[in-house]
Amino acid sequence: MRVNVNAQRCVGAGQCVLIAPEVFDQSDEGTVMVLVESLEDPAQALAREAVRACPSGSISLAES
Numbered sequence: 001m002r003v004n005v006n007a008q009r010c011v012g013a014g015q016c017v018l019i020a021p022e023v024f025d026q027s028d029e030g031t032v033m034v035l036v037e038s039l040e041d042p043a044q045a046l047a048r049e050a051v052r053a054c055p056s057g058s059i060s061l062a063e064s
């Protein structure tokens with residue numbers, strides 16, 4: 001599974017980093033960055049949770 005983010009849409013709320021700190025980080029400006037683009041379990045489950053929690057719809061997942 002691959003994770004994609006839209007940093008221009010990100011509002012810097014940080015939920016993704018709290019839920020999956022091994023997958024997401026925030027830049028100095030506060031916008032989302034992806035640390036690992038290809039996910040295995042259990043990171044996949046956390047990434048799905050981050051998609052649900054993100055208030056701006058900035059995170060998407062795709063089967064690789």
Ligand code: SF4
Nearest residue numbers: 010011013014016054
């Ligand atoms: S949860 Fe969404 S809005 Fe918040 S930092 Fe992550 S990608 Fe950005």
